[in-house]
Amino acid sequence: MRATVLVRPKPGILDPQGEAVESSLRQLGFPVAEARVGRVVDLEVEASDADEARAKLAEMCERLLANPLIESYEIELERDA
Amino acid sequence: MRATVLVRPKPGILDPQGEAVESSLRQLGFPVAEARVGRVVDLEVEASDADEARAKLAEMCERLLANPLIESYEIELERDA
Numbered sequence: 742m743r744a745t746v747l748v749r750p751k752p753g754i755l756d757p758q759g760e761a762v763e764s765s766l767r768q769l770g771f772p773v774a775e776a777r778v779g780r781v782v783d784l785e786v787e788a789s790d791a792d793e794a795r796a797k798l799a800e801m802c803e804r805l806l807a808n809p810l811i812e813s814y815e816i817e818l819e820r821d822a
Numbered sequence: 823m824r825a826t827v828l829v830r831p832k833p834g835i836l837d838p839q840g841e842a843v844e845s846s847l848r849q850l851g852f853p854v855a856e857a858r859v860g861r862v863v864d865l866e867v868e869a870s871d872a873d874e875a876r877a878k879l880a881e882m883c884e885r886l887l888a889n890p891l892i893e894s895y896e897i898e899l900e901r902d903a
Contacts, residue, residue, distance in 0.1 A: 747862050762863060762887070771882055776865040781828050782843060784857040801852055806843070 742794045743819040744786050748807045749779035782806055791818050823875045824900040825867050829888045830860035863887055872899050 750756040756777050763776035788794035795816055802814040831837045837858050844857035869875035876897055883895040 749862065749864065759863075763865070765886055766865075766882055769882075769885060771878060772868050773882075774866040776863060779862045779864070781830065781860045781862045782840075782857060783830065783860070784844070784847075785855040787853050797852060801847055801850075801854075804850060805846055 742786055742788050742791070744784055744794060744798055745817040745819075746782040746784075746798060746802060746806055747779060747815040747817070748782070748802070748812050749814075750777055751811055751813050754811045779812070780806075794818055823867055823869050823872070825865055825875060825879055826898045826900075827863040827865075827879060827883060827887055828860060828896040828898070829863070829883070829893050830896075831858055832892055832894050835892045860893070861887075875899055 750759070758778040759776045762778055763773055766773045766776065786794050786797055788797055795818065798816045799814075802816070803809055807814045831840070839859040840857045843859055844854055847854045847857065867875050867878055869878055876899065879897045880895075883897070884890055888895045
């Protein structure tokens with residue numbers, strides 16, 4: 742099953758990469774605000790149904806893909822998978 | 823207007839970070855495949871409507887957020903913004 746995991750810095754956590762992106766975009770003439778940078782991980786996971794896939798992906802996030810202390814994650818499954 | 827930009831390595835482009843994630847997940851006992859790692863950028867963009875926001879975001883991607891040679895991007899706008 743195809744899945745997409747979005748990992749983002751939690752609110753309140755410093756995000757130097759987001760600050761750099763915001764500052765650079767402003768210098769290019771784009772008046773943006775509140776830029777935050779995270780990671781997107783696309784992968785194929787073995788699971789017999791969506792519930793099992795979500796449970797496995799949540800465990801992968803807790804153990805490897807995210808740092809639960811400072812990052813939140815969001816799991817999306819492909820609908821037609 | 824709140825926007826989310828997903829930047830991913832194009833198909834065929836080597837993705838060492840994705841390979842490392844896949845290898846590490848397998849070692850943890852998760853039989854995943856085709857892992858690819860990209861970036862997610864959340865930001866607030868000034869625009870009077872969705873079309874203008876999309877045009878601005880596309881230009882930001884071409885000029886700063888993505889490397890169009892090796893990365894593709896996807897723009898999502900918050901519906902109720």
